[in-house]
Amino acid sequence: MSAGQGVILPGATLGVLGGGQLGRMFVQEAQAMGYFTAVLDADATSPAGLVSHHHIRTGYEDAQGLAEMARLCAAVTTEFENVPAASLDLLAQTLRVSPAGSAVAIAQDRAAEKAHFVRCGVPVAPHAVIESPEQLAGVSADLLPGILKTARMGYDGKGQVRVATPAELATAWQDLGRVPCVLEKMLPLAHECSVIVARGQDGCIVHLPVQRNLHRGGILAVTEVYDENLPPAQASQALEAAKSVANGLRYVGVLCVEFFVLQDGSLVVNEIAPRPHNSGHYSQDACDVSQFELQLRCMTGLPLVQPRLHSPTIMLNLLGDLWFAHGEQPVVPDWAQVLQLPGCHLRLYGKAQPKRGRKMGHLNITGATPEAVRATALKAAAILGIAPF
Template identity: 80%
Template sequence: MSTHPIHLLPPGATLGVLGGGQLGRMFAHAAQAMGYFTAVLDADADSPAGRISHHHIRTAYDDPDGLAQLASLCDAVTTEFENVPAVALAALAGQCPVAPAARAVAVAQDRAQEKAHFVACGVPCAPHAVIETAEQLAAVPTSLLPGILKTARLGYDGKGQVRVQTAAELAAAWVQLGRVPCVLEQMLPLAFECSVIVARGHDGATVHLPVQRNLHRDGILAVTEVHEGNVPPALASQAVEAAISIANGLLYVGVLCVEFFVLQDGRLVVNEIAPRPHNSGHYSQNACDVSQFELQVRTMAGLPLVQPRLHSAAVMLNLLGDLWFTQGDTAQTPPWEAVLQLPGAHLHLYGKSAAKHGRKMGHLNITAATPEAARATALQAAALLGIAPF
């Protein structure tokens, strides 16, 4: 099936997105601010992106009629959710330009393929073994234990993962996960986690956001801190170089997040990629002169990519639905007025109809002239909201 190359799409064109979540919503806001029309394909009539877009096609991601309608409306299409079927992207690519390409998304959807790609790019990753059969399970070397068993597909935000100490626990965990294809990763002594967001154009040009230092809680990103020196400079350069190598190896077009572990001995290993804007890049809306969502628009529309500049130190706090339930079982609005009295506080809520435990409801960006000021204010905001200190 032929694919359509990306050409320059000036403002006034229509940009489409598969997926109606908060990433689609923020992409649509950025596109609309630059003068583009937007279309969203998502089955949920109440989806955050669908509610604010010019067009909302309410079908499943793999519905042929819905995809045909999206292609007829749009001059280019992207995705905001890595579990959109790669076959849907491939089908769309026969009808209009699609970025990122189905092949790149397919690699990100499968941990075994993803690990193989890292190895091919010469980027270090955790020692691991692919487990698809009982024979492969029996052959796992003991050196990989203790480890984390992860489903090869459809795992995100800590889901589809089991920590295992022994061969017996590993065997039980594989059964627990339904004997689906899995990857066992050796547990590594972590110092901290970081990520890099790269934007790559159809011409191969790349730009990147500064390296983000991340704190996860229960497998979900809780805090991102970005400022000069948040990661040792040599390590930051290595992470950026690795992220660009991974993007180039995929012939990627669009915004790609590459997540890394920094080990206690100072080594950097890649964890996983997300073929879309990422939670850890949300600070860029207020702390950079070009946000990750504007970069997504530029890659889709064939516009020039300019290197983003960090103009403020920043801390991003993830706002989960739990914050609505700090007083009991009845949802109560968090104290936004008190939070917004803090200097440099920027509130982003995603327009979701109901708060639920663990659901991403929004984020709070704190910007300041110095890292110390940003952190101090972010800790004040966390205390007001009932977020544990960091």
């Protein structure tokens, strides 16, 4: 089958590499629209595998598993940026794969990612690539204090060390195993935001509203979306930068572009995620087209329509810490009390064991006004033991 043309209609089987919560929500969206689904993930209890028609229990590079995926599916996507790009390339020889392995490979490597941003003309933080002792010795003092990040396999704050002096930088690089890294200058941040775009095979781009984000401990905690949650000029700049990044990759699929907003109001691009994103979960309840439906439309060639935000919204990330609010034994949070509040939509991911720092679900709060949504969200946070914001 050509990797290009044609619409894949309901009744076909769609595949996803990765069995986490993003895969689960994609599978549920695909099934609601009449598709069959297949998940490739080695974990027998993976959230997506548990709800899919087919669960291929192999690693991402297993030849037999990939062959079975190719036999079952008309199109395949990914829910995890660290799926080997070579596996996506292999599948693309016989079926439609989006996003392409080449785009995922860039997202997997911070050095390549930064170079792509520069090529696209979007602003990035001052940085240096460190792959050798010579490059380490040549780092400009202007980049300190900074954050040293492993070039590969970092997410949710992992693989990152703050450094203030050349000595701390050298120690941090040693502690990270002398693997390729990127040193980014620390900038005076006001807040963070992200944009989710969906780009079709024909180059058509639609987008969700710009999302204002709060991170705690390197993990997204709160996303707020409503008219003018950011100054219009700032939101417009973020959107145009995200489109430029997607077009530069000739991307097909859903792409999240994360930004730092500096205290002077300017933006720098932080990183991309070649998949739906935690900061877009509100779209399930506050938009007429969710990020997961956009993912499905991109991979099947169905028309892309511009999503509409019909309600101001706040999303609260629900980490496993909430289960341990009263001691070392996990206790299920009082969902009934939360769901007494107006406009609260609970989404749990089907993970058997809560752990501190593990994403267990999210709570979308919608309402008539940003003020009403914020008041409800703060009440829900107080019930659950989430710090106010």
